Amino acid sequence: MSWFLRSKKNIEHSQQIDMPDGLFVKCPSCSEMIYRKQFEEQLFTCTKCDHHFRITSKEYIDILFDEGSFVETEISITSSDPLKFVDTKPYIDRLKDAYKRSDANDALTVGYGNIDGKPISFACMNFGFVGGSMGSVVGEKFYRAAKLAIKQNMPFVVIATSGGARMQEAALSLMQMAKTSAILSELAEHHLPYISIVTDPTTGGVSASFAMLGDIIMAEPKALIGFAGPRVVEQTIRKKLPEGFQRSEFLLEHGFLDMIVHRKNLHDTLSHVLSTLMEYRVQ
Amino acid sequence: MASNFVLEFEKPIVELENKIREMRNLPNITDLEPQIQELESHIEALRINIYASLTRWQRVQIARHPDRPYTLDYLNFTFTDFVELHGDRGFRDDPAIVGGIAKLNGKSVMVIGHQKGRDTKSNVYRNFGMPNPEGYRKAKRLMLLAEKFHIPIICLLDTPGAFPGIEAEERGQAQAIADNLLVMSGLKVPIIICIIGEGASGGALGIGIGNRILMLENSWYSVIAPESCSSILWRSWDFKEQAAEALKLTAPDLKEHGIIDRIIPEPIGGAHRVPLQIFETLRDVLTEELDQLQHIESRLLVKQRRDKFANMGVWTE
Ligand SMILES: [Zn+2]
Numbered sequence: 001m002s003w004f005l006r007s008k009k010n011i012e013h014s015q016q017i018d019m020p021d022g023l024f025v026k027c028p029s030c031s032e033m034i035y036r037k038q039f040e041e042q043l044f045t046c047t048k049c050d051h052h053f054r055i056t057s058k059e060y061i062d063i064l065f066d067e068g069s070f071v072e073t074e075i076s077i078t079s080s081d082p083l084k085f086v087d088t089k090p091y092i093d094r095l096k097d098a099y100k101r102s103d104a105n106d107a108l109t110v111g112y113g114n115i116d117g118k119p120i121s122f123a124c125m126n127f128g129f130v131g132g133s134m135g136s137v138v139g140e141k142f143y144r145a146a147k148l149a150i151k152q153n154m155p156f157v158v159i160a161t162s163g164g165a166r167m168q169e170a171a172l173s174l175m176q177m178a179k180t181s182a183i184l185s186e187l188a189e190h191h192l193p194y195i196s197i198v199t200d201p202t203t204g205g206v207s208a209s210f211a212m213l214g215d216i217i218m219a220e221p222k223a224l225i226g227f228a229g230p231r232v233v234e235q236t237i238r239k240k241l242p243e244g245f246q247r248s249e250f251l252l253e254h255g256f257l258d259m260i261v262h263r264k265n266l267h268d269t270l271s272h273v274l275s276t277l278m279e280y281r282v283q
Numbered sequence: 284m285a286s287n288f289v290l291e292f293e294k295p296i297v298e299l300e301n302k303i304r305e306m307r308n309l310p311n312i313t314d315l316e317p318q319i320q321e322l323e324s325h326i327e328a329l330r331i332n333i334y335a336s337l338t339r340w341q342r343v344q345i346a347r348h349p350d351r352p353y354t355l356d357y358l359n360f361t362f363t364d365f366v367e368l369h370g371d372r373g374f375r376d377d378p379a380i381v382g383g384i385a386k387l388n389g390k391s392v393m394v395i396g397h398q399k400g401r402d403t404k405s406n407v408y409r410n411f412g413m414p415n416p417e418g419y420r421k422a423k424r425l426m427l428l429a430e431k432f433h434i435p436i437i438c439l440l441d442t443p444g445a446f447p448g449i450e451a452e453e454r455g456q457a458q459a460i461a462d463n464l465l466v467m468s469g470l471k472v473p474i475i476i477c478i479i480g481e482g483a484s485g486g487a488l489g490i491g492i493g494n495r496i497l498m499l500e501n502s503w504y505s506v507i508a509p510e511s512c513s514s515i516l517w518r519s520w521d522f523k524e525q526a527a528e529a530l531k532l533t534a535p536d537l538k539e540h541g542i543i544d545r546i547i548p549e550p551i552g553g554a555h556r557v558p559l560q561i562f563e564t565l566r567d568v569l570t571e572e573l574d575q576l577q578h579i580e581s582r583l584l585v586k587q588r589r590d591k592f593a594n595m596g597v598w599t600e
Contacts, residue, residue, distance in 0.1 A: 077599070079599070086529060136597050139596050165485075165506045167515065167530075170505050170532065171532065171536075172595065172596055174484060174505065177461075177488055178464055182464070186468075186589060208445075208460040212457050227452060228447030254453050254455065256458050
């Protein structure tokens, strides 16, 4: 299935991050005014410079899965406030704001569906929910999605975008790095493919755990990917960072990505890779 | 090991100690002996009092005390027959993580830990205990070596974080840490983790996946250091005390939330005050823990370790 056929579907976008309404959308990278219809056909990328706008799990599900095949699971898991964390604002209030501003119920959406008829367990982060940060809920949903893959003999596909671990859950958040990596080590023993698709931005605890553990790691063009955020690196070395530092192309050059995939090729590339990895697998 | 470093909250103790020193220099010392004795018992009471009610930030300060024992000190005193093993076989040897074979009460173990320096020169050499990717890769290499020969692994955590530099990013800091989390989750030998000082974020966790997680009484472990947390959430460096409180980063906090298994008591005044005591305590505790783990079949060890982390987290459903 080619991307331009899929894009005829009315892809409804949600949780707008950098996507204003209107007939035209201005590209933040090259300032091109993109006609909205064309913009949606191009799967929310710039028609002139290929800038990839940040989109949410809802859009990725539309892009990747056979129409109507995706079933979201674990929707009833929500964040609590185990540490009664208060900084300039209580964590509980930050969560309330996040529910109001986003239609996702945490920074990770999980479920299963078909890609070209093949069943896949899927997890996708929502950057719009507390900066896509990983706390207990993200860890638990990820864990269950990986478990489902093991139980049903399905590949596991993850789309990452995150500012890192959720600070308001402190050490509990840190442990989600361990929890997600540990279940991936179990998945690996079952010889089931784990594909990580890294999008802009992915830093901190998510990059230093499941985002960088794919059997195959793909990234969207020019995505910011790193352990430390660029501001922290700049403060540490007290120098201006080189052009393109911590972008997908930089990671590809240094050997940390298998490939950079334009969003319009994501579906076909993923489908091809998955069917290849599953071809000789003994059930 | 002693420097003249004094923590703010220890000043009343130091003042009294100085007073005793002055008195001892006086000519009629014998007449003053009862007074000195009284002062000494007063100091001891004061110390017990101060250390019984430490704030979280004060514990962070003890964890960072420049005289606090580091990994190599434990390797020299808690363990015997240490032979250091170097390098990641790929890029270079990272002095911010040390490791090698040693004996614990006569039994062979692989010990890996973060290593800080004691002075400017050694801190530059050790990069203040902040590893680069090759440090994590060395640690992984040593752990796989240990697994190959059925040798149990002990990791000592003490880092202000993984190094956030340009080269560290170029060489894949995130990938190096992530890979260790994955590999450690599947190792078929017992792994014991002990946080001996600072356990800052992924830089600590990168050698922190174990069957048992122990923590020295005055160490800390969290997702971020209080100063950095302050700068991000309060947008100022001035709220480190509040950040330390909010993060609940002490050993008793983490025990309460099921993240660690056991708190190892330190001498009153901190591990650096009576180092020989903490070296012995750790030897006893590690021996006891290892004795229990060594009876467990390797398949179950892996399962127990994975289940342990699977159970971490708090949510509503
Ligand atoms: Zn553009």
